[in-house]
Structure formats: structure tokens, C-alpha cells
Amino acid sequence: MSPPTSSYFAVQAIPHAGRGVVASRRIPAGTVILDSKAPAAHVIFRQYRREVCAHCFEYDRGRTLPVRDSSTGKVFCDRRCQGVWLAGQGELGGEAWEALHTFVQANSKAVASLGSTLLSIANPEREEIDRAWYRAEKQSLRATTTPQLPTGTPAAKARFPSQAWAKHVDPDTLGYLLSGILCAHQTNDRWQDEVLCLAADDEPYKSMEELDAHCNSFVQLRAILPFDLLPSCTTTVCRALANAGSRNVFGIRSGSDGEEYMGYAMYPSASYFNHSCTPGIAKRRTGNVWEFCTVKEIEAGDECCITYLGGDEKDLTVWERRARLDEVWGFECMCGRCVREAESCPSQSLLSFGSS
Ligand SMILES: [Zn+2]
Ligand SMILES: [Zn+2]
Structure with a gap:
């Protein structure tokens, strides 16, 4: 059992459109029919790392938020958000974010986000993708035999700079993959029942650079993450995050009009809505959760659709x-x-x- 269940709707096969959300009874306008829960995987882009709360995605018009967790580098709007976030990550999650933060800082000269690279135009095909991940897997076996130094020792600053796979560090991809690895590790039911049941795209990378960034980030995570997390840091999990994420991520934007594109997040339960240019459902983000609300009365048997065009469809x-x-x-x-x-x-x- 995977798609969300509700007294308002059922997820069903839709002719020519995969699956969709169909009203199981008449739903009055203004009814919240789904609450997405927190994302299964997400990233706040590095550019916004001081301005967006790592827990609730609060953004205060570009102001640096007041609470900074020095070991993980995450910022929060207040202590409460920091506490809730830390509790949600657990001890292992906290250690993992700390390891990632240390690695990115130690290799800050190698940091380049995908956004600043000139991207090739062709989507890598399935065969190229398989080859790249096969190479990454082999590379990761070598990388994990590199002796790891305890985080925080002076020598940790110099960790891995001479390794080929440490020459490019992409914190955004690293962060997205780590959040998903933690989901797979700590809430395996959710991973199995929700993430793996999403429609998967087996050619999800928009460029060779994006594919390389994912493979490279995987090798880096294998080398730096706490030992106990490694069973979930696999090519299978990392590839699933890209395959499921390709068509199922939502932008994290600063306002309902979407001024700033600050990151993206995968909400499995919210991914079953198809698109319509006259949508009956509007979505709104409250903190890190999306609510889906009817904007008109919907009859039993009608499909509940949102717009993928963010309001532009009107004009x-x-x-x-x-x-x-x-x-x-x-x-x-x-x-x-x-x-x-x-x-x-x-x-x-x-x-x-x-x-x-
Ligand atoms: Zn917050
Ligand atoms: Zn249309």
C-alpha cells in the first residue's frame, strides 16, 4: 500500500496520465483534502544557507537568521526550530550533517554549485548513467579504505584534497542525497511505501554535469558519513532519489508568488496530483508542509488537479x-x-x- 488514503479521494489509474487523485465524494470548496507531511528529501541551496530556516523553511527577506548551529552549519529562525530539527535528525543524523559540514568547509576551494557550470545540452541516456554509477561504486570502495580522521582534529582540515573525487564539491547535491539517505535509514517504512512507489524516471539527469555531481557526491558521502549510516548510503538509494525526484519535487520558494527559488523538496504523498489549466485544487505551503485545498466544489468521480504552472496558466x-x-x-x-x-x-x- 503506497499512495495516500483519504475519505475525500482515492489514487487511481487515469487514462493516458498514469495515476491521479479522484474525488470519492462531493467535496465543498475550501476543504483541505491533504497535508503532505515534512519532505522525504530536500535541500536548501547553499546560496540561501544563512537565510532559510533548516526546519520550517522560514525566509525573512534575505536577512540572516538569528540561530546558527555551529557543528552542522544549519541556521534556524529560533531555538525551538533548532530543537525540533535536532530531535528529528537523531544522534546519527546530527553526526552525519556535522561530517558533511566539516567536509564542505575543509574543501571550500573545490565548492562549485551546478548552477554556475556551463551545462551540456544532452540528457545522459540509461547506458551512460549505468556506466557512471558503476564507476562511482568502484571508486567508493577505494575511497572508504582511505583512513578517516575524527571530525574536528586539525588534520581533518586536510581531508581528501588530493583525491580526484574531492576536486569538485557540490553542497546542494550532497545535502539532497544526505537528507534522502537519512529518510531511507531512519524511516524505512516511509522510504519503501512512499518514495519507492513514486513514478520513477530512469533518465532523470538533465546533463552529464548533473550526473557527475550525483556520482561524485555519492563517493564523497561514502567516505565521510558515520559508519552506521553506510548501509543506507548506496548507489541504489542515491539513484532512487534522482529517479523519484525527477518529476516529483516541489520548489521551495520564498512566497506564494515564488520570488526566490531557494531549494527543492520531495513530498511523496503530494505527488499524485495531475495538472490542469483550470485546477480545482490550490496548494499552499505552511512551514515545511504543503496543504491542498479545494478552490471550487468538486463532484464525486471528478479528478482533483493542481496547476504545475504556478498561476501563470491564467494568462x-x-x-x-x-x-x-x-x-x-x-x-x-x-x-x-x-x-x-x-x-x-x-x-x-x-x-x-x-x-x-
Ligand atoms: Zn524555523
Ligand atoms: Zn491544459
Whole structure:
């Protein structure tokens, strides 16, 4: 049993659209039908690390938040958030974040986020992906035989700089993978029942650089994480995080209008909503949880959809909407509104394809 259950809806197969959320009874407007729970894996981009609370994702217009945990480098809006976060990570999680923080600081000269690299255009194909992960697996066997020094010793500063795999350090990928590894390790039921049941994309990397960053980060995590966590730091877990995350992550943005893109998060229970250009469901983030609420009355048997276009669907033409959805999500929108509008101005279709 995997998809979320509710008295309001059931997750069902939808013709040509995988699975979707279907109302099991009439739902009045303004009803919260789902609360996503905290993300199974997420990352706050390094650029925002001093400005976004590691627990509740609070962002105060770019101001540095008051509480900083010196051993993990995480910041919080207050002591309460720090306490809740630390308790949630457990002792092993705390040690793991500390190890990652020490590693990134010790290798700060090698830090480069993917955003600043010139990305190749081609998506790596399945075969290339398999080869890269096979190499990473072999490399990690060598890396774990490198003697580890206790965190905090002066020599820890010099850990691994001469190793090829330590030459590029991508804290954002490292952070996303570590959060997912901790989910797999500490809440294995959730990992099995929720994350592994998401629709997986077996070619999830948008560039060779992204694939390399994931493989490299895996090798680095194998070398630095506490020994007890290693059974969950595997290529299987790291690949599942990319495969499930590819189409199932939500941006963490500063406001409902999405001014700042501060990171991304995987919410398995929230991933079953399909898209419509006239959505019946609106989502809003409260802290690190998403609520899904009806914006109109929904009849039993109707599909409950959200918009993947963040509100822009209101003003875009059918061709603009379809182009954007295809580019980012890889499907042609066949919602009622798109079908209607495409029929009423079919000639535009040729124009827009001609110009692209
Ligand atoms: Zn907070
Ligand atoms: Zn549509």
C-alpha cells in the first residue's frame, strides 16, 4: 500500500496520465483534502544557507537568521526550530550533517554549485548513467579504505584534497542525497511505501554535469558519513532519489508568488496530483508542509488537479501552456481547457511549431 488514503479521494489509474487523485465524494470548496507531511528529501541551496530556516523553511527577506548551529552549519529562525530539527535528525543524523559540514568547509576551494557550470545540452541516456554509477561504486570502495580522521582534529582540515573525487564539491547535491539517505535509514517504512512507489524516471539527469555531481557526491558521502549510516548510503538509494525526484519535487520558494527559488523538496504523498489549466485544487505551503485545498466544489468521480504552472496558466495561451509543460514536465496538456482552446484556434499550432 503506497499512495495516500483519504475519505475525500482515492489514487487511481487515469487514462493516458498514469495515476491521479479522484474525488470519492462531493467535496465543498475550501476543504483541505491533504497535508503532505515534512519532505522525504530536500535541500536548501547553499546560496540561501544563512537565510532559510533548516526546519520550517522560514525566509525573512534575505536577512540572516538569528540561530546558527555551529557543528552542522544549519541556521534556524529560533531555538525551538533548532530543537525540533535536532530531535528529528537523531544522534546519527546530527553526526552525519556535522561530517558533511566539516567536509564542505575543509574543501571550500573545490565548492562549485551546478548552477554556475556551463551545462551540456544532452540528457545522459540509461547506458551512460549505468556506466557512471558503476564507476562511482568502484571508486567508493577505494575511497572508504582511505583512513578517516575524527571530525574536528586539525588534520581533518586536510581531508581528501588530493583525491580526484574531492576536486569538485557540490553542497546542494550532497545535502539532497544526505537528507534522502537519512529518510531511507531512519524511516524505512516511509522510504519503501512512499518514495519507492513514486513514478520513477530512469533518465532523470538533465546533463552529464548533473550526473557527475550525483556520482561524485555519492563517493564523497561514502567516505565521510558515520559508519552506521553506510548501509543506507548506496548507489541504489542515491539513484532512487534522482529517479523519484525527477518529476516529483516541489520548489521551495520564498512566497506564494515564488520570488526566490531557494531549494527543492520531495513530498511523496503530494505527488499524485495531475495538472490542469483550470485546477480545482490550490496548494499552499505552511512551514515545511504543503496543504491542498479545494478552490471550487468538486463532484464525486471528478479528478482533483493542481496547476504545475504556478498561476501563470491564467494568462498564457494554450500553445504557450503546452510548450512550457512539455519542456519542463514532458507531456502535452490535454485538459478540458486546452482541448477546447486548441480546437478553436488550431492554425496557431503550426505557427508555434514553425517558430520554435
Ligand atoms: Zn524555523
Ligand atoms: Zn491544459
